Amino acid sequence: MAESCFLSSSLKPRLSFRGNDQWISCFPPNARACNLRILSNSRASITAPYTPDPKPIGIPRQWYNLIADLPVQPPPPLHPKTFEPIKPEDLSPLFPDELIKQEATTERFIDIPEEVIDVYRLWRPTPLIRAKRLEKLLDTPARIYYKYEGGSPAGSHKPNTAVPQVWYNAQQGVKNVVTETGAGQWGSSLAFASSLFGLNCEVWQVRASYDQKPYRKLMMQTWGAKVHPSPSTVTEYGRKILERYPSSPGSLGIAISEAVEVAAMNADTKYCLGSVLNHVLLHQTIIGEECIKQMEAIGETPDVIIGCTGGGSNFGGLAFPFIREKLDGKINPIIRAVEPAACPSLTKGVYAYDYGDTAGMTPLMKMHTLGHDFIPDPIHAGGLRYHGMAPLISHVYELGFMEAISIAQTECFEGAIQFARSEGLIPAPEPTHAIAATIREARRCREMGEAKVILMAMCGHGHFDLPAYDKYLKGDLVDLSFADERIKESLANIPQL
DSSP: OOEEEEEOOOOOOOEEETEEEEEEEEOOOOOOOOEEOOOOTTTTEEEEEEOSSOOOOOOOSSSGGGGGGGGOOOOOBOOTTOOOOOHHHTTTTTTHHHHHHHHHHHEEEEEOOHHHHHHTTTTOSSOOOEEEEHHOOOOOOOEEOOOOOSSSTTTTHHHHHHHHHHHHHHHOOOEHHHHHHSSHHHHHHHHHHHHHTOOOEEEEEEEHHHHOHHHHHHHHHHTTTTEEESSSSSEEEEEOOOOHHHTOOOOOOHHHHHHHHHHHHOTEEEEEESSSHHHHHHHTTTTHHHHHHHHHHHTTOOOOEEEEEESSSSHHHHHHHHHHHHHTTOOOOEEEEETTTSSOHHHSSSSEESSSSSOOOOOOEEEEETTTTOOOOOSSSSGGSSSSSOHHHHHHHHHTOOEEEOOOOOHHHHHHEEEEEEHHHOTTTTTTHHHHHHHHHHHHHHHTTTOOOEEEEEBBBOOOHHHHHHHHTTTTTOOOOOHHHHHHHTTSOOOEE
């Protein structure tokens, strides 16, 4: 049975279970709770107040910057033409001043603007949920928890950074923002945030996902965004790709190139990125900061922390605050990234300077990469189809503070079905990778008789991904792979520095 630990600072219902009875408690901070007992025969009765749960957890007031605590600083990004360390003014055509500062800051904590917190209150704090039914299904002694980010307006963790990015742009007087999106979760989030602060939003969605997930496009359009399939005929680079590959499924690297091209050519337009960059991962640490307090409140310490990785924002958001605690010697969890077997940048890529986009317009970043012109197969986890890994995650991986594995999509969807039929939530294809890895770990605990605490990042729901489930349930979903020669060809084109 799923057991939720919302621990919110505002008045919220609390559902718990005692035997066959359900209990809902609602209480403000520092107040005693009145409890509504829902009997198994559906009759309700009120019982006397009892001592409430531990003090509710509020929304964190600061983002955490892991760079401040690392024993070795990450390599700097380089200018794409001079190959010299990039200067703040080099980034000003793309980003507002405050985000440029956050990208390079070594401060340990950054205050969250009150206007951003006010929007966060629409869905934060997000619940930490114990997956008791999944534990029972797997017959494991492990205790499985997942931090669920699917309750945001866009249905994923992406608004955690979309809201501050748009707010900082609005504060600088920017009128238009442009971006790329894979599965559509990031594009939806930026469209949502733009609608709140009055900015125009234009999105290039990877062609494979544009076709697979039409309702994500409609979601973006509902919030006022203009959406193009990528590669598109709107940009010079998109037209070049289509001339060469008319049926190109697109990639995040291509979509980034198109959005960056438009931002660089228009003074009233800035570019927003949904993953990879330091300031994006900084904003996402609100996930881990909340989760640490929630786990402390229930007296649990994770032994294993698992999250999916594409660009790395959800994984870093959960893991980075726990890495801080690990570096401080307070805890010692295994921290495991899980990537798609069809796009395995950490497990099969090289650690080298490479472009963040396919056209080579972005700064060069030291990261695990498959090569900037690597086009992943059109797996259903569109948000993970990126040729590189966030430089900061790549650096942490190189320092040995985390590990990585890759899993093929059929095993992921098998795990997703088990999760949905036990926990009730239908996950997006991206976190199914974390679910599959969690199931592996839970089964290992059963075999070894170990009662480990497993913490999993559950970054979003799959309500717009049901065609992928339909394909799996019909037996039509296949594992997509590639010859090693494809990676070798792509890696041969990265800059030799």
